[in-house]
Each structure stands twice: as structure tokens, then as C-alpha cells.
């Protein structure tokens with residue numbers, strides 16, 4: 287059957303420049319904000335032009351034992367050369383969790399499609 | 411391995427109220443705009459409250475033979491009771507294709523997660 | 535003082551191709567869904583290329599007598615030639631109101647900036 | 659005349675909890691990425707619940723002498739209690755400029771509407 291899930295590509299971000307890197311602590315305290323950073327280009331820069339760029343990141347959290355992931359945020363990079371202005375595919379925000387689980391990052395390149403990564407986090 | 415793809419649920423929209431319905435012609439002409447409508451609630455209404463609502467649709471197109479899907483649009487429903495105003499999970503836009511392929515719709519309920527559907531379209 | 539409001543341009547959509555047109559009934563019934571359509575290009579087409587395109591519409595409603603507008607939706611047109619696919623700046627959704635007021639549409643061209651329009655609607 | 663610009667509120671973020679704070683250097687080098695951070699709550703926390711929360715930031719840059727602002731990014735905070743998960747209205751990204759000008763931040767509270775702030779930046 288055709289599913290969108292088949293198009294969610296992944297890989298090692300050290301060698302594949304489309305894979306979003308998730309920067310988060312291994313452990314955090316329940317109800318305490320921590321910095322969650324998602325980036326592309328830590329090792330290999332991706333082009334940033336009108337014709338070819340990273341368009342957005344979506345971030346989800348799946349609490350262990352839950353049936354469903356919850357969307358944390360949607361981060362859209364809009365300037366890719368307009369007025370000689372560039373927004374790079376790097377974003378940080380502050381997140382509070384109350385249960386251990388898995389952070390998922392989804393990214394979209396306007397030419398090379400959808401890419402994902404995940405990172406487990408323990409909430410104490 | 412953990413992947414976001416595992417969380418993309420689907421089903422028959424006549425019985426499962428979270429599945430987005432794709433309204434598009436079976437055939438269209440290359441380079442000619444057609445109306446593409448995505449909706450939830452054709453058969454069974456989903457709740458529309460601050461606590462529980464359909465948050466957005468993303469629409470992709472996969473041209474046959476291509477490696478990657480292309481995002482067509484992102485449609486965010488923002489009013490779920492603020493000021494007694496409600497935006498329902500229904501959206502139409504106009505799309506031009508030049509190759510046959512598959513339309514994918516992805517929807518997100520803030521409680522029940524991610525749902526998808528697809529529809530093939532022939533471009534003549 | 536510098537304000538973003540200074541950059542919200544407007545005009546007659548019959549002569550200025552960036553102004554969003556708001557298609558809505560003059561009157562509607564409280565709590566009953568009506569179709570709200572926003573479009574650019576009814577009279578004069580705007581370019582739709584990677585270099586120059588209408589990027590998104592935001593729609594707000596201001597209930598009369600209220601201090602604040604409420605965001606109804608955010609509609610992002612993502613395909614401007616990738617894979618020879620084009621999403622045109624036209625969107626319809628279904629809205630329920632419970633009070634008379636004013637609909638505002640805001641659009642963004644990646645070259646020519648922000649444009650707005652408004653339309654009053656009576657809720658009976 | 660009715661304009662959306664009338665609803666763009668502002669104030670001193672030290673006393674008004676809805677005003678986005680723009681953290682950016684006074685000076686930067688042409689074509690060199692710098693960290694741009696936008697936040698609400700540096701001094702006074704805003705509520706973060708399903709009923710009342712900061713929904714998003716939009717960021718624009720107006721190069722001096724230009725007629726139009728360019729959108730840099732759109733940052734949407736999606737988790738406001740679903741699954742006991744919270745995304746706070748804080749975001750950082752990396753931006754490259756090539757001309758001096760003004761950064762504008764626009765924020766939206768689902769109850770108290772639109773708020774803006776600006777900060778000038780010199781590009782050497």
C-alpha cells in the first residue's frame with residue numbers, strides 16, 4: 287500500500303546532509319524547561335538558495351506507553367536569498383516534559399523530500 | 411527501529427473520523443489548474459474545541475517514478491473556540507501538475523496524532 | 535516609530551495583483567458554517583515561480599466591540615515549481631461565527647512583502 | 659479605514675508580557691551567520707495552557723532603503739498541555755544579512771491578539 291511513511295528517509299547525519307540532528311540532554315527533570323535544538327548542517331552544509339533549501343522542521347514527542355505522538359513545534363525557514371537574507375536550518379526552543387519518551391524531528395528539503403531522526407530522553 | 415512513519419495511521423474515512431478525505435478529479439490536464447479539496451468530517455464530525463481539534467493538513471504530491479514527494483501546501487486551522495469562532499478542517503486550493511502521480515494528505519489531531527490518506531491522479 | 539503596520543500595503547485588487555480578495559457572504563447565521571475563500575489572481579495573475587510567488591495567507595476575524603482579532607487560519611502555498619508542481623494562491627475553508635465583525639486577510643509575496651484586505655460580515 | 663495594522667500592539671516587554679523580545683547583536687558582519695533569538699517571558703511569564711498561550715512568532719527583516727520587509731521565519735509553538743508537554747515561546751535561529759536594517763518580531767496570543775517589536779542591526 288502507498289503510504290507517506292515510505293518517504294520518510296533517515297541516515298547518519300555525519301554523512302547525510304539532510305538528516306536533522308537533535309540536541310537535547312539525556313536526562314531532564316519533570317516540568318523543568320530544557321533547551322531543545324534541531325539543526326541541519328552540523329557536519330555538512332546543505333545549500334540555501336531559492337531553488338534548493340531546507341524548508342522546515344517539525345518536532346514531535348512520543349511519551350513512552352502512549353499511542354500517539356504530540357507535536358511540539360513547527361519551525362519554518364522562510365528567507366533563502368530574498369533581499370540577500372538567509373535563514374539557516376537551525377532552531378532552538380524550550381520544552382517541558384513530564385514523562386520519558388522519544389523526540390522525533392522531521393525535516394523537508396524542497397528537492398530531496400522528507401527526512402527524520404529521533405532521540406530518547408529520560409524524565410526524572 | 412523507531413520511526414515517525416510508524417505513527418502515521420490510516421483507515422476508512424467513512425468509519426474513522428480522523429482520516430483526511432482527498433477530493434480531486436481522477437484525471438487532469440498537464441499545466442491546468444484543478445481544485446484539490448481535503449476535508450475531515452464528511453461522514454463523521456470530529457470535535458472542534460480548544461482541548462481537542464484537527465490542527466492542520468499537509469499535502470504532498472509524488473510524481474510517479476520520482477524518488478521524493480513535493481509538499482504542495484500546509485493548511486493550519488487556528489480558531490477552535492477563541493471568541494466563539496471556529497475554523498473547520500476543510501480546505502480547497504488550486505493545483506497544477508505536469509505528471510501523473512499520487513496525492514498524499516497528512517492530518518494532525520492534537521489528541522490522536524497523525525493520520526494519512528492518498529489518491530492517485532492521472533495527468534494527460 | 536518603526537512599526538510592522540507601516541508595511542501592510544493595500545489597494546484595489548482589480549488593479550493591484552497582490553491584494554487578497556475575500557469571498558464571503560454579506561450575512562451569515564450564528565453557529566452555521568459558511569465557505570470563506572481567499573484568493574489572489576481573480577483579475578491579474580501573480581507570478582508563481584521559485585524566485586517570485588505568493589507564499590501564504592493569514593486570516594483573522596475581529597468581532598465588533600472586541601479589543602483583539604482572532605486568527606482563523608494560516609494557509610501556506612509550498613509548491614512553486616518543484617517537480618513542475620504549482621500551488622496557486624487560492625484557498626477556501628469553512629468558518630463558524632457567532633457575532634458580526636470584520637474578516638481580515640493578510641498575504642505575503644516573497645519579493646513585494648505584506649498586503650491586506652478586509653470585509654465586514656453580519657451574523658444574524 | 660479598517661486595517662490589520664491597527665491591531666498590532668506594542669509596549670515595553672519589561673512590563674507587558676505579550677511583547678516579543680528580540681535578542682540580536684548591535685552589529686554583525688555581512689554574510690556571516692549570527693544567532694537571532696525571540697522570546698516572550700524574559701521578565702513576566704505568559705500562561706501556557708490550551709485555553710491561553712502564545713501561538714507563534716513571525717520574524718521579518720527590513721533592509722534600510724528597501725520598500726518591502728522580507729520574512730525570515732515562522733515559528734509555531736504547538737504543545738500547550740497535550741500529553742503534559744509544553745513548548746515555551748522562545749526560539750533561536752541563525753541568520754545571515756548583507757545590509758543594515760531592522761528586525762521585526764510579530765507574536766500572537768490566542769486571547770490577546772497580535773504584538774510586535776523591532777530592533778535595528780548594523781551590518782559591516
Ligand SMILES: [Fe+3]
Nearest residue numbers: 304395397398
Ligand atoms: Fe536537498
Ligand SMILES: [Fe+3]
Nearest residue numbers: 462519521522
Ligand atoms: Fe481526535
Ligand SMILES: [Fe+3]
Nearest residue numbers: 586643645646
Ligand atoms: Fe509579487
Ligand SMILES: [Fe+3]
Nearest residue numbers: 710767769770
Ligand atoms: Fe495573552
